Amino acid sequence: MSAIAQPVRIPRLDATGRVAFRRVLLSEFTKLRSVRSTKWSLVVGFLLTIAFPVIFAFVTRSHWHSMSPGDRRGRHPLDIALAGVNVAQLAIAVLGVLLVSAEYSTGSIRSTFTAVPKRLPVLWAKILDYAVVSLVLTVPAVLMSFFASQAILHNIGRLQISFTQAGVARSVVGGAVYVMLVGIFALAIGAIVRNTAGGIATFAAIFFVLPPLMNILPTSWNNAITQYLPSEAGRQLFSLHHAAHSLTPLAGGLLFVAYCAAAVAIAAVLLVRRDV
Amino acid sequence: MIEAQGLTKDYGSKRAVDGLTFTVRPGIVTGFLGPNGSGKSTTMRLILGLDAPTRGDVTVNGRHYRDHTAPLHEVGALLEARSVHTGRSAYNHLLALAQTHGIPKRRVTELIDLVGLHEVARKRTGQFSLGMGQRLGIAASLLGDPKTVMLDEPVNGLDPEGIHWVRNLLKGLAAEGRTVFVSSHLMSEMALTADHLIVIGRGKLIADTSVDDFVARASQKVVLVRSPELERLRKALVGPGVSFADAERGALEVHGLTTEQVGDAAADARIALHELTPHQASLEEAFMNLTRDELEFATETEEAAA
Numbered sequence: 196m197s198a199i200a201q202p203v204r205i206p207r208l209d210a211t212g213r214v215a216f217r218r219v220l221l222s223e224f225t226k227l228r229s230v231r232s233t234k235w236s237l238v239v240g241f242l243l244t245i246a247f248p249v250i251f252a253f254v255t256r257s258h259w260h261s262m263s264p265g266d267r268r269g270r271h272p273l274d275i276a277l278a279g280v281n282v283a284q285l286a287i288a289v290l291g292v293l294l295v296s297a298e299y300s301t302g303s304i305r306s307t308f309t310a311v312p313k314r315l316p317v318l319w320a321k322i323l324d325y326a327v328v329s330l331v332l333t334v335p336a337v338l339m340s341f342f343a344s345q346a347i348l349h350n351i352g353r354l355q356i357s358f359t360q361a362g363v364a365r366s367v368v369g370g371a372v373y374v375m376l377v378g379i380f381a382l383a384i385g386a387i388v389r390n391t392a393g394g395i396a397t398f399a400a401i402f403f404v405l406p407p408l409m410n411i412l413p414t415s416w417n418n419a420i421t422q423y424l425p426s427e428a429g430r431q432l433f434s435l436h437h438a439a440h441s442l443t444p445l446a447g448g449l450l451f452v453a454y455c456a457a458a459v460a461i462a463a464v465l466l467v468r469r470d471v
Numbered sequence: 472m473i474e475a476q477g478l479t480k481d482y483g484s485k486r487a488v489d490g491l492t493f494t495v496r497p498g499i500v501t502g503f504l505g506p507n508g509s510g511k512s513t514t515m516r517l518i519l520g521l522d523a524p525t526r527g528d529v530t531v532n533g534r535h536y537r538d539h540t541a542p543l544h545e546v547g548a549l550l551e552a553r554s555v556h557t558g559r560s561a562y563n564h565l566l567a568l569a570q571t572h573g574i575p576k577r578r579v580t581e582l583i584d585l586v587g588l589h590e591v592a593r594k595r596t597g598q599f600s601l602g603m604g605q606r607l608g609i610a611a612s613l614l615g616d617p618k619t620v621m622l623d624e625p626v627n628g629l630d631p632e633g634i635h636w637v638r639n640l641l642k643g644l645a646a647e648g649r650t651v652f653v654s655s656h657l658m659s660e661m662a663l664t665a666d667h668l669i670v671i672g673r674g675k676l677i678a679d680t681s682v683d684d685f686v687a688r689a690s691q692k693v694v695l696v697r698s699p700e701l702e703r704l705r706k707a708l709v710g711p712g713v714s715f716a717d718a719e720r721g722a723l724e725v726h727g728l729t730t731e732q733v734g735d736a737a738a739d740a741r742i743a744l745h746e747l748t749p750h751q752a753s754l755e756e757a758f759m760n761l762t763r764d765e766l767e768f769a770t771e772t773e774e775a776a777a
Contacts, residue, residue, distance in 0.1 A: 203585075203636060203639045203640040203643045204643060205585070205613050205616065205640075205643070205644065205647075206581055206585070207616055208544075208574065208578060208615065208616035211541060211544045211572075211615075211616075212541065212572050212573030212574065213540040213541040213572065213573075214540060214541060214542070214571055214572060215573070218570055218571050218572065218573050219571055221570045222567045222568070222570035222571045223567075225563060225566055225567040225570055226556070226559070226563075226567045229559050229560065229563035229567070230556060230558040230559055231558055232558060297556060297558075298556065301553070301555065301556045301557050301558075302553045302554045302555070303554055303555055303556040303559075303564075304554075305516075305521055305550055305554035306554040306555065306564070306568060306611065308519075308520075308521060309519055309521070309542065309543075309546075309548055309550075309554075310542065310543055310568050310571040310572070311542075311571055312519070312520050312536055312537040312539070312542050313537060468523075470516075470521065470522040470523060471516070471521040471522065
């Protein structure tokens with residue numbers, strides 16, 4: 196071994212660029228696609244969105260002849276077509292939380308913010324990348340589940356519904372928009388809580404614990420308040436019929452967007468202020 | 472160039488960094504020395520803007536880190552704590568960093584080859600050994616060909632060959648005119664690599680000096696003396712500020728006197744000396760001497776508080 200130290204030479208970089216939003220967007224997309232948990236959450240979300248309506252449709256078809264008139268009335272073709280959305284939202288919410296919280300648990304957030312010290316572009320890029328990927332997957336998924344469930348139910352006239360009927364297309368695509376917004380809401384929670392378990396628990400509390408808790412309130416209060424909860428407001432995006440004590444699809448959708456915007460705004464303020 | 476002015480950071484009631492003022496200059500390797508928990512990593516996080524200072528200010532190449540439009544070209548940093556997603560491959564980790572600045576893919580592969588991670592570049596970093604993680608961190612720090620390189624404990628977990636490589640890397644970077652700031656709790660490592668030292672203890676600046684001066688200052692007035700009449704010599708040397716430590720048989724370590732003073736005192740008392748050597752402290756001893764007060768102070772106050 197040579198005792199004389201040879202200085203290590205670092206190859207020079209001929210061109211230098213600066214941080215730009217489109218570059219952060221590309222970087223965050225690389226991160227999104229290069230971790231297994233993200234890929235699996237997306238695949239599971241996609242499969243659940245399709246699998247549940249298909250199973251639901253098969254079960255309905257095979258039991259239709261033995262179902263009571265009341266049970267038959269209780270079945271609605273859109274409920275069947277969008278049965279997967281309620282389940283898929285959990286997989287998507289877990290992904291949304293993980294997109295930020297995993298950066299904190301692994302420490303990679305330090306690398307991220309060293310490369311982009313202004314920090315906010317990272318949050319916007321994460322949201323935009325995730326939103327596009329989510330729509331690219333869920334819009335086809337809800338369309339497939341609509342037409343698949345309709346095909347399975349083809350010999351049950353009462354459960355046939357046309358895609359062009361008023362509100363149907365809006366409800367089906369609304370299911371995909373709802374899932375996307377749920378992911379953004381969860382991503383913001385992940386950025387606020389900065390911890391995977393805590394983030395998922397917070398999400399579950401808001402979406403799955405809060406609504407049934409409202410039932411302990413007097414009915415008039417419950418009716419007045421529940422419709423404004425995030426989960427109830429968001430649900431109107433994919434509800435065909437406007438039920439009593441619920442917002443219209445437009446009002447519910449806008450309120451849910453406002454909830455998401457508020458969560459993202461809190462996340463943004465904390466992201467800039469807090470130590471990493 | 473890194474310039475800190477009265478840099479202070481409190482975490483709750485605990486003061487991690489206490490009024491640090493120093494300048495890290497380009498063209499030399501500056502060692503950042505201190506015991507574990509003395510505030511080195513916190514200082515580095517403050518430099519990178521990851522944590523906000525409670526008081527004071529720090530700039531890199533003339534600006535706050537956050538205000539640089541292309542930070543990876545200004546500062547390359549290796550942080551002590553892991554800062555890589557364990558589920559992502561080394562290649563994708565570096566690629567995602569590179570993409571924020573439009574750095575081409577071939578630069579990523581170039582650096583992976585340079586640090587010797589070619590074989591494992593596509594493996595998830597969660598399976599990496601400590602040494603491999605350090606190599607990846609070093610590759611990340613060099614990605615943007617930065618003017619300033621800041622490495623927190625870079626030789627941790629490296630094998631001797633890797634340590635040798637890092638040493639040469641740091642010297643090479645400094646020779647190219649870059650600012651090189653390296654933290655360590657290993658004095659011996661700094662003795663071989665650094666030209667200048669910034670020493671801290673309990674968040675406070677203890678020394679900001681060249682390595683040679685640092686050792687010389689700590690070595691002052693320690694003399695090794697050998698004589699057949701050690702007991703008489705000891706009596707002849709007694710005075711204020713003078714203390715003794717037993718060295719090997721027939722020898723005595725005298726603290727607080729120069730070789731001239733010991734020699735003259737021996738001559739006056741007509742004591743034969745067989746050896747009279749100024750003691751050259753190692754950087755390690757120099758460091759221990761300088762930080763001892765801080766540590767003793769720490770122990771005392773903690774006992775007082777208990």
